[in-house]
Amino acid sequence: MKAKETKYPNDHQYPDNPFTMDFGREPNEIIPRLRTMDELVTAFTSDKPSQHIAMITGVRGSGKTVFMTSAARAVSDRGNWTAVELSPEQDLLHSLVVKLAEEKTLSRLFQRTQINLSLFGVGLKVDGNSPVSDPEVALERMLESMKKHQRRLLITIDEVVNNQNIRVFASVFQILLRRDLPVFLLMTGLFENIRALQNQKTLTFLYRAPRIALEPLNIGIMADSYQRVFSLPRDQAIQMARQTRGYSFAFQLLGYYTWQHRSDPARVRTLFKQHLSEYVYDKIWSEMTAKEREIAAAMAQVPDGSIKSIRSLLNMETNQFNPYRMQLIRKGIANGNTYGKLTFTLPLFEEYVEENA
Numbered sequence: 001m002k003a004k005e006t007k008y009p010n011d012h013q014y015p016d017n018p019f020t021m022d023f024g025r026e027p028n029e030i031i032p033r034l035r036t037m038d039e040l041v042t043a044f045t046s047d048k049p050s051q052h053i054a055m056i057t058g059v060r061g062s063g064k065t066v067f068m069t070s071a072a073r074a075v076s077d078r079g080n081w082t083a084v085e086l087s088p089e090q091d092l093l094h095s096l097v098v099k100l101a102e103e104k105t106l107s108r109l110f111q112r113t114q115i116n117l118s119l120f121g122v123g124l125k126v127d128g129n130s131p132v133s134d135p136e137v138a139l140e141r142m143l144e145s146m147k148k149h150q151r152r153l154l155i156t157i158d159e160v161v162n163n164q165n166i167r168v169f170a171s172v173f174q175i176l177l178r179r180d181l182p183v184f185l186l187m188t189g190l191f192e193n194i195r196a197l198q199n200q201k202t203l204t205f206l207y208r209a210p211r212i213a214l215e216p217l218n219i220g221i222m223a224d225s226y227q228r229v230f231s232l233p234r235d236q237a238i239q240m241a242r243q244t245r246g247y248s249f250a251f252q253l254l255g256y257y258t259w260q261h262r263s264d265p266a267r268v269r270t271l272f273k274q275h276l277s278e279y280v281y282d283k284i285w286s287e288m289t290a291k292e293r294e295i296a297a298a299m300a301q302v303p304d305g306s307i308k309s310i311r312s313l314l315n316m317e318t319n320q321f322n323p324y325r326m327q328l329i330r331k332g333i334a335n336g337n338t339y340g341k342l343t344f345t346l347p348l349f350e351e352y353v354e355e356n357a
Helices: 034-045 064-076 092-102 104-112 135-148 164-178 191-198 201-208 219-230 234-242 248-260 265-287 290-300 307-314 318-330 349-356
Strands: 053-057 081-086 152-157 183-189 211-213
Touching: 034 053, 034 064, 053 064, 053 191, 064 081, 064 152, 064 183, 081 092, 092 104, 092 135, 092 152, 092 164, 104 135, 135 152, 135 164, 164 183, 164 191, 164 201, 183 191, 191 201, 219 234, 219 248, 234 248, 248 265, 265 349, 290 307, 290 318, 290 349, 307 318
Parallel strands: 053 183, 053 211, 081 152, 152 183
Antiparallel strands: none
């Protein structure tokens, strides 16, 4: 007779599964990146901010959106901030004007400042003042009013791409910064999309913007979470955490399926592998260049990650190999922290490569 599955662990802290398979949604069980978060929040919220922009990069599923959401909340909690989230697929300038005008506190402020925004469809009409029609002009006046009243604006944009909307917005943002207006920007994006945006001739100021490349989550802290939720012995919790290799989405995924099928470890592994393959790795693989796939295939054949062995399989000299090595590292697919080694950052990715190369 098949053993009955334990749907809920012994620890009843949560009535439902505390892990999530949804990308970007903040789960109940979350591993904070405290040092990185503290540095960012301090840089933005100091009396004389050391930076006004930060670009958060990482491979798909590395926790970029959750980190940005947490950072925006931490900044907004300081009290004199307004946070606005924009979509890269919309007219960002128009959308920003409308969202600011519809915020209750700011709406009253703009009314007192007599900024006529009636042409933007938000009802802020001021008799005797001509309506503002240009969103850039509107934003300048709104931000000048916010600065006068010691308020700051944080704009967040998730998964930026090098499209016209983003380029126009970034150009205007640069002008707002030059005019010393209280505006700050957090963006997330894949390394290649951020780089394409930085390579625009008119947006070179983005090269100076700090990039936050999200590192793997702390194995010990992940083990703490698994140990508490599933009432596991410490060694089992650590073993479970190591299976994720610190990959944020894998932490959630493994926890989710363990909660659902705790009595059947083989099924947990099968579902864990299948979900990673179909919902993450297929997309990552499709976005890799032919040469990157070739190198990944060689890496999958070298368990210890020896670069010398990988190059030997590929018949490549060091100067030929290094640019692709750096590309894979920057994309978050490979780890080159150990001298002479190049290994995958993603759990079970070597198995995926062997099955798909």
